[in-house]
Amino acid sequence: MALPKVCGIETEYGIVVRGADNNPVTASSLLINAYLADTARDRSRIDWDFEDEQPTNDARGFSLEQSIAPEVETTLVNAVLTNGARFYVDHAHPEISTPEVRTAREAVVWDRGADEIVRRAMIAAKSMLPEGAEIVIHKNNSDGKGNSYGCHENYLVARELPFGRLTRQITPHFVTRQVFAGAGKVGCELPGRAADEVPYQLSQRADFFEEEIGLETTLKRPIVNTRDEPHADPQKYRRLHVIVGDANMSEVATYLKVGTTALVLAMIDDDELGDDWSLAHPVSAIRQISHDPTLEQTIQLADGRRATALEIQWGLFERARKYEQSHGLDAVGEEVGVDVLERWEGVLTGLERDPDSVAHQVDWVAKRRVVEGYAARHGVEPGSAKLKAIDLQYHDMRPERCLALRAGLETLVSDEEALAAMTQPPSSTRAYFRGRCLDKFPADIVAANWDSMVFDIGRDPLRRVPMMEPLRGTADHVATLIDESNTARELLDRLGDPGTT
Amino acid sequence: MAERQQKSKQSTDRTDDTVDEAAPPVTERGEELKAELDDLLDEIDEVLETNAEDFVKSYVQKGGE
Numbered sequence: 011m012a013l014p015k016v017c018g019i020e021t022e023y024g025i026v027v028r029g030a031d032n033n034p035v036t037a038s039s040l041l042i043n044a045y046l047a048d049t050a051r052d053r054s055r056i057d058w059d060f061e062d063e064q065p066t067n068d069a070r071g072f073s074l075e076q077s078i079a080p081e082v083e084t085t086l087v088n089a090v091l092t093n094g095a096r097f098y099v100d101h102a103h104p105e106i107s108t109p110e111v112r113t114a115r116e117a118v119v120w121d122r123g124a125d126e127i128v129r130r131a132m133i134a135a136k137s138m139l140p141e142g143a144e145i146v147i148h149k150n151n152s153d154g155k156g157n158s159y160g161c162h163e164n165y166l167v168a169r170e171l172p173f174g175r176l177t178r179q180i181t182p183h184f185v186t187r188q189v190f191a192g193a194g195k196v197g198c199e200l201p202g203r204a205a206d207e208v209p210y211q212l213s214q215r216a217d218f219f220e221e222e223i224g225l226e227t228t229l230k231r232p233i234v235n236t237r238d239e240p241h242a243d244p245q246k247y248r249r250l251h252v253i254v255g256d257a258n259m260s261e262v263a264t265y266l267k268v269g270t271t272a273l274v275l276a277m278i279d280d281d282e283l284g285d286d287w288s289l290a291h292p293v294s295a296i297r298q299i300s301h302d303p304t305l306e307q308t309i310q311l312a313d314g315r316r317a318t319a320l321e322i323q324w325g326l327f328e329r330a331r332k333y334e335q336s337h338g339l340d341a342v343g344e345e346v347g348v349d350v351l352e353r354w355e356g357v358l359t360g361l362e363r364d365p366d367s368v369a370h371q372v373d374w375v376a377k378r379r380v381v382e383g384y385a386a387r388h389g390v391e392p393g394s395a396k397l398k399a400i401d402l403q404y405h406d407m408r409p410e411r412c413l414a415l416r417a418g419l420e421t422l423v424s425d426e427e428a429l430a431a432m433t434q435p436p437s438s439t440r441a442y443f444r445g446r447c448l449d450k451f452p453a454d455i456v457a458a459n460w461d462s463m464v465f466d467i468g469r470d471p472l473r474r475v476p477m478m479e480p481l482r483g484t485a486d487h488v489a490t491l492i493d494e495s496n497t498a499r500e501l502l503d504r505l506g507d508p509g510t511t
Numbered sequence: 512m513a514e515r516q517q518k519s520k521q522s523t524d525r526t527d528d529t530v531d532e533a534a535p536p537v538t539e540r541g542e543e544l545k546a547e548l549d550d551l552l553d554e555i556d557e558v559l560e561t562n563a564e565d566f567v568k569s570y571v572q573k574g575g576e
Contacts, residue, residue, distance in 0.1 A: 022575045034573055102573035154567065159575030227576035253576065369544050379544075383552050399563035400555075402570055411558060418547035 012279035012341035015272035016166040016439055016480045018110050019121050021257050022103040022159040023128060023407070024150055029143035034102035041104050041145050042087040042097050044138050045131035090458040092433050092449040093123060094441030103159050104128070104147070109441030110480050113343035114269030114350060115422065116436050118261050122423045123431025125149065128407050149257045150405035151214035154398055156199050158218045160227065161257035163268060165250045165275050166242070166480060176250070176278055177223055177234045182287040183274045183326055184233050184254045185296045186319040188213045189305060190357045191267040193256035194374030196381060196401040200297065206393035208301045210381065212374045214256045216300030222292050227253050233292055241460035243478040250275065259405060259414035261422045262371040266357060269342065269350030274326060276341035277333050287322050288312035303378065305361060320362055327354050369418070376417040377404045443483030446492045454498035467499040475505070
């Protein structure tokens with residue numbers, strides 16, 4: 011049976027400073043530090059001494075020596091939050107990795123939590139900047155000038171699954187899922203093509219993919235990324251690091267992106283997908299589909315047939331229906347799996363009939379309606395900066411400027427749930443243990459990482475608690491233990507063998 | 512339009528006190544979306560950055576990932 015599709019989302023946000031020095035690295039650090047200081051003030055009421063705790067250490071190699079070295083690269087902020095997420099500077103962007111979650115719905119909840127963290131950080135940063143200056147964050151993937159930054163997804167797959175088959179079979183989904191998961195883009199950034207040659211396309215990212223498979227993420231980007239860093243028991247697990255997606259403003263789009271991908275991966279895990287939809291030329295296909303908002307063009311399959319992106323999506327959907335019958339949907343969470351199938355069918359039906367009918371769910375459709383509506387009303391020509399500004403502002407994280415928040419998008423997560431996800435971990439994975447410990451014993455933790463926590467409990471040597479199993483350390487396993495432990499020492503004693511988490 | 516908005520609001524506000532019926536027909540949903548878009552286009556100039564040209568030009572990011 012397929013492994014449970016533990017998953018997570020990493021979002022690199024676009025960042026600009028208005029009214030002050032616009033250095034993205036400095037600004038990203040300031041943004042995160044402002045958030046940490048602001049939330050520490052909340053905590054001080056319950057005797058949180060922020061100065062004394064160091065959740066910002068990363069056990070993978072950010073040693074103390076490195077962190078005080080003068081190089082900018084090694085002093086970048088790298089914080090682990092009580093919701094189990096990581097908030098850090100990556101290259102020249104602020105980035106949030108959600109905690110590991112068990113279902114697509116939870117992925118949406120903690121992605122919303124990440125967005126709320128960024129919003130609060132923007133407000134906190136304002137007070138640290140000169141009067142009138144502000145940091146503005148965009149949840150998008152391109153600056154419209156050929157520079158791209160990612161929104162990555164991660165999924166747990168079995169180590170024993172042959173990587174060649176995984177790559178071959180997941181590629182058709184990665185190339186075609188943009189019909190509902192694309193965030194939309196005004197213009198084209200394909201080298202050698204004029205920006206207005208493609209007035210509007212489905213995906214922010216499609217123009218940037220040049221290879222079918224590879225290790226790179228910053229240049230010659232591959233559709234399937236081969237980074238092998240499981241953050242879990244490497245004998246048993248692989249973490250499929252997906253770099254091909256757009257950051258979504260629509261919750262339903264995030265839900266479908268993660269939910270359908272988890273389902274397709276479960277089918278591949280169980281060798282139930284087959285090669286019916288293998289593509290002849292994935293790289294040209296991903297661009298061609300993105301550049302065709304009519305959704306009518308066909309792409310060539312490996313066996314010589316031609317199919318539209320929607321036909322391929324219908325093919326994958328039918329397989330998933332059969333998979334539901336033969337294997338059940340436990341790998342993606344039974345209830346969520348049933349709902350994902352229903353919504354997948356609904357969105358494909360809507361896209362086929364009239365894309366505008368899914369404008370409340372699909373970002374590229376929602377954005378296109380605003381762009382085209384504005385152009386029609388004001389007689390604006392394609393290529394106008396006004397339309398590009400609408401594109402950018404669709405992703406503006408300031409509520410007073412964000413167009414996505416005004417586009418009538420359906421929501422899946424309540425504001426209360428999103429606010430809770432800023433500070434509370436999911437109960438369904440090891441992120442629960444990480445988050446609860448950081449919340450309850452911050453002064454005793456010297457490092458927190460995806461697959462371990464290091465405690466300093468006084469007279470003993472540092473105690474490292476390995477967390478190599480993503481589904482150990484859940485609320486079911488450790489909630490009572492953490493509740494009943496008054497100190498970190500007590501917790502570790504009761505855990506006994508550190509391997510038990 | 513006010514009447515239509517009121518009607519659609521009622522239908523989306525419907526909760527546990529009514530039997531769960533099928534989703535509103537596509538046409539109704541379409542009308543709702545169109546009304547929302549009209550409202551957005553009415554107020555968009557207050558939301559959009561005043562100098563679009565500068566705003567777009569100054570939005571430069573370093574590549575990431």
